[in-house]
Amino acid sequence: MKPPVRHLISIEDLTDEDLAAIVARGVQMAAGDHGQPLDGLVAGIYFAKTSTRTRSAFSAGALRLGARLVSYGPGDLQLNTGETSEDTGRVFAGMLDVLVARTAADEAEMRAWACQDRMAVINAMSAQEHPTQALTDLTTLMRRFGRIEGLRLLYVGEGNNTATALALALTRVPGFELELRTPPGYGLPAELLDRARKQAAAYGAVITERHDMDDLPVGVDAIYTTRWQTTGSSKPDPDWREVFAPFQVRPQLWRHSPNALFLHDLPAHRGEEVAAEVLDGPASIAFEQAHNKMYSAMAVLEWSHQVTGRIC
Known part of the structure:
Protein backbone atom coordinates (compact mmCIF):
# COMPACT_ATOMS: atom_id res chain seq x y z
CA MET A 1 0.00 0.00 0.00
CA PRO A 131 7.00 29.00 1.01
CA THR A 132 9.07 27.28 -1.68
CA GLN A 133 10.78 30.61 -2.45
CA ALA A 134 11.93 30.87 1.17
CA LEU A 135 13.29 27.33 1.00
CA THR A 136 15.17 28.28 -2.16
CA ASP A 137 16.58 31.34 -0.41
CA LEU A 138 17.79 29.33 2.58
CA THR A 139 19.35 26.79 0.22
CA THR A 140 21.10 29.63 -1.60
CA LEU A 141 22.48 31.07 1.64
CA MET A 142 23.63 27.63 2.76
CA ARG A 143 25.41 26.98 -0.52
CA ARG A 144 27.14 30.37 -0.44
CA PHE A 145 28.05 30.67 3.25
CA GLY A 146 28.09 27.06 4.40
CA ARG A 147 25.71 28.04 7.19
CA ILE A 148 22.59 30.07 7.86
CA GLU A 149 22.95 30.55 11.61
CA GLY A 150 24.24 33.97 12.56
CA LEU A 151 23.83 35.59 9.15
CA ARG A 152 22.35 39.06 8.70
CA LEU A 153 19.97 39.95 5.87
CA LEU A 154 18.49 43.31 4.87
CA TYR A 155 15.19 43.01 3.00
CA VAL A 156 14.11 46.14 1.09
CA GLY A 157 10.66 46.40 -0.47
CA GLU A 158 7.06 45.37 0.01
CA GLY A 159 6.03 43.06 2.84
CA ASN A 160 4.55 40.62 0.32
CA ASN A 161 4.17 36.82 0.24
CA THR A 162 7.90 36.31 -0.33
CA ALA A 163 8.73 38.52 2.66
CA THR A 164 6.17 36.64 4.75
CA ALA A 165 7.75 33.29 3.95
CA LEU A 166 11.23 34.65 4.69
CA ALA A 167 10.07 36.02 8.04
CA LEU A 168 8.51 32.70 9.03
CA ALA A 169 11.60 30.74 7.99
CA LEU A 170 14.51 32.92 9.06
CA THR A 171 13.16 33.66 12.54
CA ARG A 172 13.56 29.92 13.23
CA VAL A 173 17.31 30.09 12.60
CA PRO A 174 19.35 30.72 15.76
CA GLY A 175 21.32 33.93 15.63
CA PHE A 176 19.83 35.12 12.35
CA GLU A 177 19.16 38.86 12.03
CA LEU A 178 16.47 39.90 9.55
CA GLU A 179 15.84 43.59 9.06
CA LEU A 180 13.00 44.67 6.78
CA ARG A 181 12.68 48.15 5.30
CA THR A 182 9.19 48.34 3.83
CA PRO A 183 7.28 51.32 2.37
CA PRO A 184 4.73 52.94 4.72
CA GLY A 185 1.46 51.08 4.41
CA TYR A 186 3.10 48.12 2.67
CA GLY A 187 4.76 46.27 5.50
CA LEU A 188 4.32 42.75 6.76
CA PRO A 189 0.80 41.99 8.01
CA ALA A 190 0.69 43.04 11.67
CA GLU A 191 -0.44 39.65 12.94
CA LEU A 192 2.30 37.89 10.97
CA LEU A 193 4.99 40.27 12.22
CA ASP A 194 3.86 39.66 15.79
CA ARG A 195 4.09 35.89 15.30
CA ALA A 196 7.52 36.23 13.71
CA ARG A 197 8.79 38.35 16.60
CA LYS A 198 7.60 35.81 19.16
CA GLN A 199 9.15 33.03 17.14
CA ALA A 200 12.44 34.92 16.86
CA ALA A 201 12.54 35.37 20.62
CA ALA A 202 12.05 31.65 21.11
CA TYR A 203 14.79 30.67 18.65
CA GLY A 204 17.35 33.35 19.46
CA ALA A 205 16.86 35.21 16.18
CA VAL A 206 16.06 38.88 15.55
CA ILE A 207 13.49 40.49 13.25
CA THR A 208 12.95 44.24 12.91
CA GLU A 209 10.88 46.30 10.50
CA ARG A 210 11.07 49.99 9.66
CA HIS A 211 9.35 52.09 7.03
CA ASP A 212 12.23 54.36 6.01
CA MET A 213 15.72 54.05 4.55
CA ASP A 214 17.57 55.96 7.27
CA ASP A 215 20.29 54.50 9.50
CA LEU A 216 20.69 51.30 7.54
CA PRO A 217 22.43 48.37 9.23
CA VAL A 218 26.15 48.03 8.63
CA GLY A 219 27.92 44.87 7.51
CA VAL A 220 24.98 42.69 6.48
CA ASP A 221 25.71 39.49 4.60
CA ALA A 222 22.94 39.85 2.01
CA ILE A 223 20.55 42.44 0.61
CA TYR A 224 17.27 41.14 -0.79
CA THR A 225 14.48 42.73 -2.78
CA THR A 226 11.46 41.59 -4.77
CA ARG A 227 9.45 42.94 -7.67
CA TRP A 228 7.13 45.80 -6.70
CA GLN A 229 4.25 44.44 -8.78
CA THR A 230 3.96 40.82 -7.69
CA THR A 231 1.79 38.25 -9.46
CA GLY A 232 -1.88 38.54 -8.64
CA SER A 233 -1.55 41.65 -6.49
CA SER A 234 -2.57 45.28 -6.89
CA LYS A 235 -1.98 48.49 -4.97
CA PRO A 236 -4.92 50.45 -3.53
CA ASP A 237 -3.00 53.74 -3.64
CA PRO A 238 -2.77 55.21 -7.18
CA ASP A 239 0.40 57.07 -6.11
CA TRP A 240 2.12 53.98 -4.75
CA ARG A 241 5.19 54.40 -6.96
CA GLU A 242 6.08 57.62 -5.15
CA VAL A 243 5.88 55.76 -1.84
CA PHE A 244 8.06 52.93 -3.13
CA ALA A 245 10.69 55.07 -4.90
CA PRO A 246 13.01 55.56 -1.88
CA PHE A 247 13.17 51.78 -1.46
CA GLN A 248 14.85 51.04 -4.78
CA VAL A 249 18.00 48.97 -4.28
CA ARG A 250 20.84 51.09 -5.61
CA PRO A 251 24.64 50.72 -5.51
CA GLN A 252 24.75 53.20 -2.61
CA LEU A 253 23.46 50.50 -0.26
CA TRP A 254 26.82 48.74 -0.54
CA ARG A 255 28.54 51.65 1.21
CA HIS A 256 27.17 50.20 4.42
CA SER A 257 27.83 46.55 3.54
CA PRO A 258 30.55 46.31 0.87
CA ASN A 259 30.72 42.51 0.98
CA ALA A 260 26.98 41.84 0.88
CA LEU A 261 25.53 39.54 -1.74
CA PHE A 262 22.42 40.61 -3.64
CA LEU A 263 19.35 38.37 -3.86
CA HIS A 264 16.16 38.81 -5.86
CA ASP A 265 13.41 36.23 -6.33
CA LEU A 266 12.91 37.40 -9.94
CA PRO A 267 11.50 38.45 -12.32
CA ALA A 268 13.16 41.82 -11.93
CA HIS A 269 12.17 45.18 -13.34
CA ARG A 270 15.43 47.02 -13.83
CA GLY A 271 15.03 50.64 -12.84
CA GLU A 272 12.10 49.97 -10.51
CA GLU A 273 12.86 47.89 -7.41
CA VAL A 274 16.51 47.45 -8.38
CA ALA A 275 19.03 49.41 -10.42
CA ALA A 276 20.38 47.50 -13.41
CA GLU A 277 23.98 47.89 -12.23
CA VAL A 278 23.08 46.04 -9.01
CA LEU A 279 21.22 43.16 -10.67
CA ASP A 280 23.98 42.71 -13.23
CA GLY A 281 26.83 43.59 -10.87
CA PRO A 282 29.41 41.44 -9.09
CA ALA A 283 27.44 41.20 -5.84
CA SER A 284 24.37 39.73 -7.54
CA ILE A 285 23.63 36.03 -7.20
CA ALA A 286 20.01 36.42 -8.32
CA PHE A 287 20.33 34.03 -11.25
CA GLU A 288 22.24 31.51 -9.17
CA GLN A 289 19.38 31.82 -6.68
CA ALA A 290 16.92 31.12 -9.50
CA HIS A 291 18.80 27.98 -10.52
CA ASN A 292 18.78 26.80 -6.91
CA LYS A 293 14.98 26.81 -7.09
Missing part, protein backbone atom coordinates in the same frame (compact mmCIF):
# COMPACT_ATOMS: atom_id res chain seq x y z
CA LYS A 2 1.23 3.47 -0.84
CA PRO A 3 2.26 5.39 2.32
CA PRO A 4 0.56 8.70 3.17
CA VAL A 5 2.10 11.90 1.89
CA ARG A 6 3.09 15.27 3.34
CA HIS A 7 1.77 18.66 2.30
CA LEU A 8 3.54 22.03 2.18
CA ILE A 9 1.11 24.94 2.22
CA SER A 10 3.06 27.20 4.60
CA ILE A 11 6.52 27.28 6.13
CA GLU A 12 4.65 26.77 9.40
CA ASP A 13 3.67 23.28 8.20
CA LEU A 14 7.32 22.25 8.54
CA THR A 15 8.90 21.03 11.74
CA ASP A 16 12.36 22.34 12.57
CA GLU A 17 13.71 18.99 11.41
CA ASP A 18 11.79 19.25 8.13
CA LEU A 19 13.09 22.76 7.47
CA ALA A 20 16.71 21.81 8.09
CA ALA A 21 16.43 18.57 6.13
CA ILE A 22 14.90 20.17 3.03
CA VAL A 23 17.59 22.86 2.92
CA ALA A 24 20.37 20.32 3.41
CA ARG A 25 18.86 18.05 0.79
CA GLY A 26 18.63 20.93 -1.67
CA VAL A 27 22.38 21.46 -1.27
CA GLN A 28 22.95 17.76 -1.90
CA MET A 29 20.68 17.82 -4.93
CA ALA A 30 22.73 20.69 -6.36
CA ALA A 31 25.79 18.47 -6.08
CA GLY A 32 24.05 15.80 -8.16
CA ASP A 33 23.17 13.56 -5.22
CA HIS A 34 19.79 12.20 -6.25
CA GLY A 35 18.37 9.11 -7.86
CA GLN A 36 14.84 8.76 -9.15
CA PRO A 37 12.83 8.41 -5.94
CA LEU A 38 9.65 9.55 -7.71
CA ASP A 39 9.88 6.90 -10.43
CA GLY A 40 6.39 5.74 -11.34
CA LEU A 41 4.64 8.72 -9.71
CA VAL A 42 2.56 11.34 -11.51
CA ALA A 43 3.02 15.02 -10.69
CA GLY A 44 0.38 17.59 -11.54
CA ILE A 45 1.67 21.11 -12.21
CA TYR A 46 -1.19 23.62 -11.99
CA PHE A 47 -0.39 27.30 -12.46
CA ALA A 48 -3.36 29.63 -12.61
CA LYS A 49 -0.93 32.58 -12.64
CA THR A 50 2.20 33.28 -14.64
CA SER A 51 5.47 31.65 -13.66
CA THR A 52 8.87 31.10 -15.21
CA ARG A 53 11.17 29.93 -12.43
CA THR A 54 8.83 28.06 -10.08
CA ARG A 55 6.96 26.22 -12.82
CA SER A 56 10.17 25.28 -14.60
CA ALA A 57 11.85 24.28 -11.34
CA PHE A 58 9.12 21.89 -10.25
CA SER A 59 8.56 20.52 -13.75
CA ALA A 60 12.24 19.89 -14.45
CA GLY A 61 12.84 18.73 -10.88
CA ALA A 62 10.00 16.19 -10.99
CA LEU A 63 11.27 14.82 -14.29
CA ARG A 64 14.82 14.52 -12.95
CA LEU A 65 13.46 12.56 -9.98
CA GLY A 66 11.63 10.15 -12.27
CA ALA A 67 8.06 11.42 -12.12
CA ARG A 68 5.71 11.89 -15.07
CA LEU A 69 4.01 15.25 -15.56
CA VAL A 70 0.51 16.48 -16.21
CA SER A 71 0.47 20.27 -16.64
CA TYR A 72 -2.51 22.61 -16.34
CA GLY A 73 -2.75 26.27 -17.25
CA PRO A 74 -5.31 28.86 -16.14
CA GLY A 75 -7.82 27.94 -18.83
CA ASP A 76 -7.60 24.17 -18.64
CA LEU A 77 -9.78 23.14 -15.70
CA GLN A 78 -13.54 22.86 -15.32
CA LEU A 79 -13.25 25.38 -12.50
CA ASN A 80 -13.84 27.85 -15.34
CA THR A 81 -17.24 26.28 -16.09
CA GLY A 82 -18.51 26.16 -12.53
CA GLU A 83 -17.09 23.00 -10.97
CA THR A 84 -16.31 23.58 -7.31
CA SER A 85 -12.75 23.68 -6.08
CA GLU A 86 -13.57 20.86 -3.63
CA ASP A 87 -14.74 18.58 -6.45
CA THR A 88 -11.68 19.45 -8.52
CA GLY A 89 -9.45 18.53 -5.60
CA ARG A 90 -11.18 15.17 -5.15
CA VAL A 91 -10.59 14.36 -8.82
CA PHE A 92 -6.94 15.38 -8.59
CA ALA A 93 -6.39 13.21 -5.51
CA GLY A 94 -7.68 10.13 -7.30
CA MET A 95 -5.28 10.51 -10.22
CA LEU A 96 -2.15 12.37 -9.10
CA ASP A 97 0.54 11.61 -6.55
CA VAL A 98 1.57 15.22 -6.04
CA LEU A 99 0.02 18.55 -7.04
CA VAL A 100 2.16 21.68 -7.27
CA ALA A 101 -0.20 24.64 -7.44
CA ARG A 102 0.02 28.41 -7.85
CA THR A 103 -3.29 30.15 -7.47
CA ALA A 104 -2.30 33.55 -6.01
CA ALA A 105 -5.59 33.18 -4.11
CA ASP A 106 -6.23 32.43 -0.45
CA GLU A 107 -4.34 29.35 0.73
CA ALA A 108 -7.61 27.89 2.09
CA GLU A 109 -8.24 26.36 -1.34
CA MET A 110 -4.99 24.39 -1.18
CA ARG A 111 -5.67 23.33 2.40
CA ALA A 112 -9.00 21.92 1.27
CA TRP A 113 -7.21 19.94 -1.43
CA ALA A 114 -4.77 18.67 1.22
CA CYS A 115 -7.50 17.08 3.34
CA GLN A 116 -6.52 13.60 2.15
CA ASP A 117 -3.42 11.43 2.39
CA ARG A 118 -3.05 10.16 -1.19
CA MET A 119 -1.82 13.24 -3.08
CA ALA A 120 0.78 15.66 -1.72
CA VAL A 121 -0.15 19.33 -2.17
CA ILE A 122 2.65 21.89 -2.54
CA ASN A 123 2.02 25.63 -2.49
CA ALA A 124 3.91 27.23 -5.37
CA MET A 125 2.59 30.63 -4.23
CA SER A 126 -0.63 31.83 -2.66
CA ALA A 127 -1.77 35.33 -1.81
CA GLN A 128 -0.42 34.96 1.73
CA GLU A 129 2.86 33.15 1.28
CA HIS A 130 5.51 31.80 -1.10
CA MET A 294 15.09 23.55 -9.04
CA TYR A 295 17.26 21.84 -6.43
CA SER A 296 15.06 23.10 -3.63
CA ALA A 297 11.96 21.95 -5.54
CA MET A 298 13.49 18.51 -5.92
CA ALA A 299 14.13 18.37 -2.18
CA VAL A 300 10.51 19.34 -1.45
CA LEU A 301 9.14 16.78 -3.90
CA GLU A 302 11.24 14.00 -2.39
CA TRP A 303 10.29 15.06 1.16
CA SER A 304 6.58 15.03 0.31
CA HIS A 305 6.68 11.28 -0.28
CA GLN A 306 8.98 10.13 2.50
CA VAL A 307 6.82 9.66 5.60
CA THR A 308 3.32 10.00 7.00
CA GLY A 309 1.72 13.36 6.31
CA ARG A 310 -0.66 15.64 8.12
CA ILE A 311 -4.25 14.75 7.37
CA CYS A 312 -7.26 17.02 8.06
Whole structure:
Protein backbone atom coordinates (compact mmCIF):
# COMPACT_ATOMS: atom_id res chain seq x y z
CA MET A 1 0.00 0.00 0.00
CA LYS A 2 1.23 3.47 -0.84
CA PRO A 3 2.26 5.39 2.32
CA PRO A 4 0.56 8.70 3.17
CA VAL A 5 2.10 11.90 1.89
CA ARG A 6 3.09 15.27 3.34
CA HIS A 7 1.77 18.66 2.30
CA LEU A 8 3.54 22.03 2.18
CA ILE A 9 1.11 24.94 2.22
CA SER A 10 3.06 27.20 4.60
CA ILE A 11 6.52 27.28 6.13
CA GLU A 12 4.65 26.77 9.40
CA ASP A 13 3.67 23.28 8.20
CA LEU A 14 7.32 22.25 8.54
CA THR A 15 8.90 21.03 11.74
CA ASP A 16 12.36 22.34 12.57
CA GLU A 17 13.71 18.99 11.41
CA ASP A 18 11.79 19.25 8.13
CA LEU A 19 13.09 22.76 7.47
CA ALA A 20 16.71 21.81 8.09
CA ALA A 21 16.43 18.57 6.13
CA ILE A 22 14.90 20.17 3.03
CA VAL A 23 17.59 22.86 2.92
CA ALA A 24 20.37 20.32 3.41
CA ARG A 25 18.86 18.05 0.79
CA GLY A 26 18.63 20.93 -1.67
CA VAL A 27 22.38 21.46 -1.27
CA GLN A 28 22.95 17.76 -1.90
CA MET A 29 20.68 17.82 -4.93
CA ALA A 30 22.73 20.69 -6.36
CA ALA A 31 25.79 18.47 -6.08
CA GLY A 32 24.05 15.80 -8.16
CA ASP A 33 23.17 13.56 -5.22
CA HIS A 34 19.79 12.20 -6.25
CA GLY A 35 18.37 9.11 -7.86
CA GLN A 36 14.84 8.76 -9.15
CA PRO A 37 12.83 8.41 -5.94
CA LEU A 38 9.65 9.55 -7.71
CA ASP A 39 9.88 6.90 -10.43
CA GLY A 40 6.39 5.74 -11.34
CA LEU A 41 4.64 8.72 -9.71
CA VAL A 42 2.56 11.34 -11.51
CA ALA A 43 3.02 15.02 -10.69
CA GLY A 44 0.38 17.59 -11.54
CA ILE A 45 1.67 21.11 -12.21
CA TYR A 46 -1.19 23.62 -11.99
CA PHE A 47 -0.39 27.30 -12.46
CA ALA A 48 -3.36 29.63 -12.61
CA LYS A 49 -0.93 32.58 -12.64
CA THR A 50 2.20 33.28 -14.64
CA SER A 51 5.47 31.65 -13.66
CA THR A 52 8.87 31.10 -15.21
CA ARG A 53 11.17 29.93 -12.43
CA THR A 54 8.83 28.06 -10.08
CA ARG A 55 6.96 26.22 -12.82
CA SER A 56 10.17 25.28 -14.60
CA ALA A 57 11.85 24.28 -11.34
CA PHE A 58 9.12 21.89 -10.25
CA SER A 59 8.56 20.52 -13.75
CA ALA A 60 12.24 19.89 -14.45
CA GLY A 61 12.84 18.73 -10.88
CA ALA A 62 10.00 16.19 -10.99
CA LEU A 63 11.27 14.82 -14.29
CA ARG A 64 14.82 14.52 -12.95
CA LEU A 65 13.46 12.56 -9.98
CA GLY A 66 11.63 10.15 -12.27
CA ALA A 67 8.06 11.42 -12.12
CA ARG A 68 5.71 11.89 -15.07
CA LEU A 69 4.01 15.25 -15.56
CA VAL A 70 0.51 16.48 -16.21
CA SER A 71 0.47 20.27 -16.64
CA TYR A 72 -2.51 22.61 -16.34
CA GLY A 73 -2.75 26.27 -17.25
CA PRO A 74 -5.31 28.86 -16.14
CA GLY A 75 -7.82 27.94 -18.83
CA ASP A 76 -7.60 24.17 -18.64
CA LEU A 77 -9.78 23.14 -15.70
CA GLN A 78 -13.54 22.86 -15.32
CA LEU A 79 -13.25 25.38 -12.50
CA ASN A 80 -13.84 27.85 -15.34
CA THR A 81 -17.24 26.28 -16.09
CA GLY A 82 -18.51 26.16 -12.53
CA GLU A 83 -17.09 23.00 -10.97
CA THR A 84 -16.31 23.58 -7.31
CA SER A 85 -12.75 23.68 -6.08
CA GLU A 86 -13.57 20.86 -3.63
CA ASP A 87 -14.74 18.58 -6.45
CA THR A 88 -11.68 19.45 -8.52
CA GLY A 89 -9.45 18.53 -5.60
CA ARG A 90 -11.18 15.17 -5.15
CA VAL A 91 -10.59 14.36 -8.82
CA PHE A 92 -6.94 15.38 -8.59
CA ALA A 93 -6.39 13.21 -5.51
CA GLY A 94 -7.68 10.13 -7.30
CA MET A 95 -5.28 10.51 -10.22
CA LEU A 96 -2.15 12.37 -9.10
CA ASP A 97 0.54 11.61 -6.55
CA VAL A 98 1.57 15.22 -6.04
CA LEU A 99 0.02 18.55 -7.04
CA VAL A 100 2.16 21.68 -7.27
CA ALA A 101 -0.20 24.64 -7.44
CA ARG A 102 0.02 28.41 -7.85
CA THR A 103 -3.29 30.15 -7.47
CA ALA A 104 -2.30 33.55 -6.01
CA ALA A 105 -5.59 33.18 -4.11
CA ASP A 106 -6.23 32.43 -0.45
CA GLU A 107 -4.34 29.35 0.73
CA ALA A 108 -7.61 27.89 2.09
CA GLU A 109 -8.24 26.36 -1.34
CA MET A 110 -4.99 24.39 -1.18
CA ARG A 111 -5.67 23.33 2.40
CA ALA A 112 -9.00 21.92 1.27
CA TRP A 113 -7.21 19.94 -1.43
CA ALA A 114 -4.77 18.67 1.22
CA CYS A 115 -7.50 17.08 3.34
CA GLN A 116 -6.52 13.60 2.15
CA ASP A 117 -3.42 11.43 2.39
CA ARG A 118 -3.05 10.16 -1.19
CA MET A 119 -1.82 13.24 -3.08
CA ALA A 120 0.78 15.66 -1.72
CA VAL A 121 -0.15 19.33 -2.17
CA ILE A 122 2.65 21.89 -2.54
CA ASN A 123 2.02 25.63 -2.49
CA ALA A 124 3.91 27.23 -5.37
CA MET A 125 2.59 30.63 -4.23
CA SER A 126 -0.63 31.83 -2.66
CA ALA A 127 -1.77 35.33 -1.81
CA GLN A 128 -0.42 34.96 1.73
CA GLU A 129 2.86 33.15 1.28
CA HIS A 130 5.51 31.80 -1.10
CA PRO A 131 7.00 29.00 1.01
CA THR A 132 9.07 27.28 -1.68
CA GLN A 133 10.78 30.61 -2.45
CA ALA A 134 11.93 30.87 1.17
CA LEU A 135 13.29 27.33 1.00
CA THR A 136 15.17 28.28 -2.16
CA ASP A 137 16.58 31.34 -0.41
CA LEU A 138 17.79 29.33 2.58
CA THR A 139 19.35 26.79 0.22
CA THR A 140 21.10 29.63 -1.60
CA LEU A 141 22.48 31.07 1.64
CA MET A 142 23.63 27.63 2.76
CA ARG A 143 25.41 26.98 -0.52
CA ARG A 144 27.14 30.37 -0.44
CA PHE A 145 28.05 30.67 3.25
CA GLY A 146 28.09 27.06 4.40
CA ARG A 147 25.71 28.04 7.19
CA ILE A 148 22.59 30.07 7.86
CA GLU A 149 22.95 30.55 11.61
CA GLY A 150 24.24 33.97 12.56
CA LEU A 151 23.83 35.59 9.15
CA ARG A 152 22.35 39.06 8.70
CA LEU A 153 19.97 39.95 5.87
CA LEU A 154 18.49 43.31 4.87
CA TYR A 155 15.19 43.01 3.00
CA VAL A 156 14.11 46.14 1.09
CA GLY A 157 10.66 46.40 -0.47
CA GLU A 158 7.06 45.37 0.01
CA GLY A 159 6.03 43.06 2.84
CA ASN A 160 4.55 40.62 0.32
CA ASN A 161 4.17 36.82 0.24
CA THR A 162 7.90 36.31 -0.33
CA ALA A 163 8.73 38.52 2.66
CA THR A 164 6.17 36.64 4.75
CA ALA A 165 7.75 33.29 3.95
CA LEU A 166 11.23 34.65 4.69
CA ALA A 167 10.07 36.02 8.04
CA LEU A 168 8.51 32.70 9.03
CA ALA A 169 11.60 30.74 7.99
CA LEU A 170 14.51 32.92 9.06
CA THR A 171 13.16 33.66 12.54
CA ARG A 172 13.56 29.92 13.23
CA VAL A 173 17.31 30.09 12.60
CA PRO A 174 19.35 30.72 15.76
CA GLY A 175 21.32 33.93 15.63
CA PHE A 176 19.83 35.12 12.35
CA GLU A 177 19.16 38.86 12.03
CA LEU A 178 16.47 39.90 9.55
CA GLU A 179 15.84 43.59 9.06
CA LEU A 180 13.00 44.67 6.78
CA ARG A 181 12.68 48.15 5.30
CA THR A 182 9.19 48.34 3.83
CA PRO A 183 7.28 51.32 2.37
CA PRO A 184 4.73 52.94 4.72
CA GLY A 185 1.46 51.08 4.41
CA TYR A 186 3.10 48.12 2.67
CA GLY A 187 4.76 46.27 5.50
CA LEU A 188 4.32 42.75 6.76
CA PRO A 189 0.80 41.99 8.01
CA ALA A 190 0.69 43.04 11.67
CA GLU A 191 -0.44 39.65 12.94
CA LEU A 192 2.30 37.89 10.97
CA LEU A 193 4.99 40.27 12.22
CA ASP A 194 3.86 39.66 15.79
CA ARG A 195 4.09 35.89 15.30
CA ALA A 196 7.52 36.23 13.71
CA ARG A 197 8.79 38.35 16.60
CA LYS A 198 7.60 35.81 19.16
CA GLN A 199 9.15 33.03 17.14
CA ALA A 200 12.44 34.92 16.86
CA ALA A 201 12.54 35.37 20.62
CA ALA A 202 12.05 31.65 21.11
CA TYR A 203 14.79 30.67 18.65
CA GLY A 204 17.35 33.35 19.46
CA ALA A 205 16.86 35.21 16.18
CA VAL A 206 16.06 38.88 15.55
CA ILE A 207 13.49 40.49 13.25
CA THR A 208 12.95 44.24 12.91
CA GLU A 209 10.88 46.30 10.50
CA ARG A 210 11.07 49.99 9.66
CA HIS A 211 9.35 52.09 7.03
CA ASP A 212 12.23 54.36 6.01
CA MET A 213 15.72 54.05 4.55
CA ASP A 214 17.57 55.96 7.27
CA ASP A 215 20.29 54.50 9.50
CA LEU A 216 20.69 51.30 7.54
CA PRO A 217 22.43 48.37 9.23
CA VAL A 218 26.15 48.03 8.63
CA GLY A 219 27.92 44.87 7.51
CA VAL A 220 24.98 42.69 6.48
CA ASP A 221 25.71 39.49 4.60
CA ALA A 222 22.94 39.85 2.01
CA ILE A 223 20.55 42.44 0.61
CA TYR A 224 17.27 41.14 -0.79
CA THR A 225 14.48 42.73 -2.78
CA THR A 226 11.46 41.59 -4.77
CA ARG A 227 9.45 42.94 -7.67
CA TRP A 228 7.13 45.80 -6.70
CA GLN A 229 4.25 44.44 -8.78
CA THR A 230 3.96 40.82 -7.69
CA THR A 231 1.79 38.25 -9.46
CA GLY A 232 -1.88 38.54 -8.64
CA SER A 233 -1.55 41.65 -6.49
CA SER A 234 -2.57 45.28 -6.89
CA LYS A 235 -1.98 48.49 -4.97
CA PRO A 236 -4.92 50.45 -3.53
CA ASP A 237 -3.00 53.74 -3.64
CA PRO A 238 -2.77 55.21 -7.18
CA ASP A 239 0.40 57.07 -6.11
CA TRP A 240 2.12 53.98 -4.75
CA ARG A 241 5.19 54.40 -6.96
CA GLU A 242 6.08 57.62 -5.15
CA VAL A 243 5.88 55.76 -1.84
CA PHE A 244 8.06 52.93 -3.13
CA ALA A 245 10.69 55.07 -4.90
CA PRO A 246 13.01 55.56 -1.88
CA PHE A 247 13.17 51.78 -1.46
CA GLN A 248 14.85 51.04 -4.78
CA VAL A 249 18.00 48.97 -4.28
CA ARG A 250 20.84 51.09 -5.61
CA PRO A 251 24.64 50.72 -5.51
CA GLN A 252 24.75 53.20 -2.61
CA LEU A 253 23.46 50.50 -0.26
CA TRP A 254 26.82 48.74 -0.54
CA ARG A 255 28.54 51.65 1.21
CA HIS A 256 27.17 50.20 4.42
CA SER A 257 27.83 46.55 3.54
CA PRO A 258 30.55 46.31 0.87
CA ASN A 259 30.72 42.51 0.98
CA ALA A 260 26.98 41.84 0.88
CA LEU A 261 25.53 39.54 -1.74
CA PHE A 262 22.42 40.61 -3.64
CA LEU A 263 19.35 38.37 -3.86
CA HIS A 264 16.16 38.81 -5.86
CA ASP A 265 13.41 36.23 -6.33
CA LEU A 266 12.91 37.40 -9.94
CA PRO A 267 11.50 38.45 -12.32
CA ALA A 268 13.16 41.82 -11.93
CA HIS A 269 12.17 45.18 -13.34
CA ARG A 270 15.43 47.02 -13.83
CA GLY A 271 15.03 50.64 -12.84
CA GLU A 272 12.10 49.97 -10.51
CA GLU A 273 12.86 47.89 -7.41
CA VAL A 274 16.51 47.45 -8.38
CA ALA A 275 19.03 49.41 -10.42
CA ALA A 276 20.38 47.50 -13.41
CA GLU A 277 23.98 47.89 -12.23
CA VAL A 278 23.08 46.04 -9.01
CA LEU A 279 21.22 43.16 -10.67
CA ASP A 280 23.98 42.71 -13.23
CA GLY A 281 26.83 43.59 -10.87
CA PRO A 282 29.41 41.44 -9.09
CA ALA A 283 27.44 41.20 -5.84
CA SER A 284 24.37 39.73 -7.54
CA ILE A 285 23.63 36.03 -7.20
CA ALA A 286 20.01 36.42 -8.32
CA PHE A 287 20.33 34.03 -11.25
CA GLU A 288 22.24 31.51 -9.17
CA GLN A 289 19.38 31.82 -6.68
CA ALA A 290 16.92 31.12 -9.50
CA HIS A 291 18.80 27.98 -10.52
CA ASN A 292 18.78 26.80 -6.91
CA LYS A 293 14.98 26.81 -7.09
CA MET A 294 15.09 23.55 -9.04
CA TYR A 295 17.26 21.84 -6.43
CA SER A 296 15.06 23.10 -3.63
CA ALA A 297 11.96 21.95 -5.54
CA MET A 298 13.49 18.51 -5.92
CA ALA A 299 14.13 18.37 -2.18
CA VAL A 300 10.51 19.34 -1.45
CA LEU A 301 9.14 16.78 -3.90
CA GLU A 302 11.24 14.00 -2.39
CA TRP A 303 10.29 15.06 1.16
CA SER A 304 6.58 15.03 0.31
CA HIS A 305 6.68 11.28 -0.28
CA GLN A 306 8.98 10.13 2.50
CA VAL A 307 6.82 9.66 5.60
CA THR A 308 3.32 10.00 7.00
CA GLY A 309 1.72 13.36 6.31
CA ARG A 310 -0.66 15.64 8.12
CA ILE A 311 -4.25 14.75 7.37
CA CYS A 312 -7.26 17.02 8.06
